[in-house]
Amino acid sequence: MDTSTSASLVTPSPRFRRFDSANTFPATGSHRRYYSSLPPSCSQSPRGGGGGGTANTDTTHVMVANSKTVAVPKVVTGDGGYLLEDVPHLSDYIQDLPIYPNPLQDNPAYSVVKQYFVNVDDTVAKTIVVSKESPRGTHFRRAGPRQKVYFESDEVQACIVTCGGLCPGLNTVIREIVCGLYHMYGVTRVLGIDVGGGYKGFYARNTISLTPKVVNNIHKRGGTILGTSRGGHDTSKIVDSIQDRGINQVYIIGGDGTQKGASVIFEEIRRRGMKVAVVGIPKTIDNDIPVIDKSFGFDTAVEEAQRAISAAHVESESIENGIGLVKLMGRHSGFIAMYATLASRDVDCCLIPESPFYLEGPGGLFEYIEKRLKEYGHMVIVVAEGAGQELLSENTRTLDKMDASGNKQLQDVGLWLSQKIKDHFSKKQKMTINLKYIDPTYMIRAVPSNASDNVYCTLLAHSAIHGAMAGYTGFTVGPVNGTHGYIPFQRITERQHKVVITDRMWARCLSSTNQPSFFSKLQLFEKKAGGIHVDDLENFG
Ligand SMILES: Nc1ncnc2c1ncn2[C@@H]1O[C@H](COP(=O)(O)OP(=O)(O)O)[C@@H](O)[C@H]1O
Ligand SMILES: O=P(O)(O)OC[C@H]1O[C@](O)(COP(=O)(O)O)[C@@H](O)[C@@H]1O
Numbered sequence: 001m002d003t004s005t006s007a008s009l010v011t012p013s014p015r016f017r018r019f020d021s022a023n024t025f026p027a028t029g030s031h032r033r034y035y036s037s038l039p040p041s042c043s044q045s046p047r048g049g050g051g052g053g054t055a056n057t058d059t060t061h062v063m064v065a066n067s068k069t070v071a072v073p074k075v076v077t078g079d080g081g082y083l084l085e086d087v088p089h090l091s092d093y094i095q096d097l098p099i100y101p102n103p104l105q106d107n108p109a110y111s112v113v114k115q116y117f118v119n120v121d122d123t124v125a126k127t128i129v130v131s132k133e134s135p136r137g138t139h140f141r142r143a144g145p146r147q148k149v150y151f152e153s154d155e156v157q158a159c160i161v162t163c164g165g166l167c168p169g170l171n172t173v174i175r176e177i178v179c180g181l182y183h184m185y186g187v188t189r190v191l192g193i194d195v196g197g198g199y200k201g202f203y204a205r206n207t208i209s210l211t212p213k214v215v216n217n218i219h220k221r222g223g224t225i226l227g228t229s230r231g232g233h234d235t236s237k238i239v240d241s242i243q244d245r246g247i248n249q250v251y252i253i254g255g256d257g258t259q260k261g262a263s264v265i266f267e268e269i270r271r272r273g274m275k276v277a278v279v280g281i282p283k284t285i286d287n288d289i290p291v292i293d294k295s296f297g298f299d300t301a302v303e304e305a306q307r308a309i310s311a312a313h314v315e316s317e318s319i320e321n322g323i324g325l326v327k328l329m330g331r332h333s334g335f336i337a338m339y340a341t342l343a344s345r346d347v348d349c350c351l352i353p354e355s356p357f358y359l360e361g362p363g364g365l366f367e368y369i370e371k372r373l374k375e376y377g378h379m380v381i382v383v384a385e386g387a388g389q390e391l392l393s394e395n396t397r398t399l400d401k402m403d404a405s406g407n408k409q410l411q412d413v414g415l416w417l418s419q420k421i422k423d424h425f426s427k428k429q430k431m432t433i434n435l436k437y438i439d440p441t442y443m444i445r446a447v448p449s450n451a452s453d454n455v456y457c458t459l460l461a462h463s464a465i466h467g468a469m470a471g472y473t474g475f476t477v478g479p480v481n482g483t484h485g486y487i488p489f490q491r492i493t494e495r496q497h498k499v500v501i502t503d504r505m506w507a508r509c510l511s512s513t514n515q516p517s518f519f520s521k522l523q524l525f526e527k528k529a530g531g532i533h534v535d536d537l538e539n540f541g
């Protein structure tokens with residue numbers, strides 16, 4: 001690491017150093033564009049994440065454009081095309097922060113481990129499949145305990161909030177944050193933002209005090225003991241509440257929407273110059289958050305989906321021309337459907353949002369169903385809730401409805417498809433079919449997390465705690481190629497993670513079901529507007 005380009009943040013405040021107005025960046029557009037356009041005056045030497053008691057104000061730049069403040073990624077470059085997308089640190093904008101030895105060094109459980117602390121310069125590679133000539137590429141700061149921390153144990157007043165839809169493992173993450181803070185760092189003051197659930201809970205007068213005793217058994221339950229909600233995100237009211245309550249570590253568990261909310265909370269906190277670490281813990285049943293390997297609860301959901309698929313299989317093979325149709329979650333990303341299909345091997349057709357399909361004519365779904373029934377007498381179809389939405393809206397012409405968070409509300413593809421199949425075979429084919437529609441949608445996300453998700457949740461919680469205690473802020477934590485890293489918010493929120501239908505995993509799925517791929521290469525190009533990008537066609541054969 002020889003050169004660094006560091007440019008975090010924003011906003012005039014006496015504590016901030018204002019960025020030269022000649023080096024102003026546009027307030028709109030992708031942050032990623034800034035990486036290559038950062039001016040030479042932004043280059044610094046790397047600081048390794050707040051290694052000293054005095055803030056290195058040289059690494060903190062304020063960017064003001066069109067009178068708006070703009071968060072710009074902290075980027076460190078190095079030899080061989082090495083690039084670190086770093087996360088903010090409290091010392092970026094607060095000077096002379098005291099530092100303390102990590103209390104873990106005296107913890108009997110941890111002190112026996114050699115090299116328990118991670119090196120401050122350790123980073124995690126985003127891409128690990130490389131060739132001889134590949135540049136070293138993008139990296140994220142490695143998660144884990146540091147030798148020095150920026151909070152004293154009895155100074156910490158943490159809070160935890162859970163937002164968005166449910167997901168198996170929420171309670172485990174809550175439990176492990178509370179227990180991890182207590183057992184590793186001696187932190188006793190943790191508030192649960194519970195009344196009303198989600199971001200709205202910040203506006204309530206009351207909170208719940210979370211102690212290891214209170215959370216001891218909660219991981220055995222589905223849902224979240226704190227409650228959750230959509231909508232109602234008011235940044236200044238939330239930050240006022242954080243300030244009024246004297247909270248200095250905020251753990252925000254939620255999906256893509258929640259992380260966007262966390263990002264603006266962080267920016268407001270930084271603007272006010274508050275010593276508050278804001279940490280996002282990614283939660284998504286749909287596995288639609290990019291960069292991280294997989295979201296917690298996803299495995300549990302896939303496992304739970306097996307029960308519905310098995311039932312569909314039993315029902316369908318017990319009756320003449322039986323069709324078992326199972327609808328699974330997956331608003332924009334079909335990972336649950338794809339993995340549940342691959343795991344089950346009883347599925348004959350998997351329909352996901354990323355892969356458009358059609359019903360009528362050669363190569364269509366009806367033709368495939370007929371063939372399959374004639375050959376085997378039964379079949380199982382798995383459909384992700386976001387699949388075929390363009391077909392439904394063509395037919396029903398309903399207005400787009402949004403939920404409280406601004407997510408488009410989907411129409412029920414399961415019911416629609418059931419009816420379409422029934423109509424087709426009764427009217428056109430004069431073929432008797434027996435269709436059983438199973439909708440386990442909420443059942444797969446309301447269950448407690450399984451054993452491996454519980455372990456995963458524990459690691460997430462610990463990584464989050466170590467990051468906050470070390471003074472990092474404005475980041476989401478998660479595994480990147482198997483090693484936990486600290487990922488800047490904008491990296492997580494800039495796009496959604498989707499099934500790439502030109503990847504081998506989708507090919508495996510297609511080969512396990514034998515279903516048609518529904519389009520030729522040419523049609524793929526034509527369907528680009530429906531969500532498929534030319535990039536996705538690269539290896540399409
Ligand atoms: N762009 C945004 N800015 C600020 N808050 C947001 C944004 N998008 C969503 N939120 C808030 O995040 C919370 C959860 O969002 P939602 O989309 O419902 O679930 P998830 O985080 O699971 O995707 C809601 O309270 C919502 O108001
Ligand atoms: O009925 P709700 O609670 O709005 O949830 C339904 C949606 O929640 C999801 O599980 C995704 O939720 P998140 O965006 O919170 O991750 C979708 O799969 C589903 O469409």
Ligand SMILES: [Mg+2]
Nearest residue numbers: 164255256257
């Ligand atoms: Mg979401």
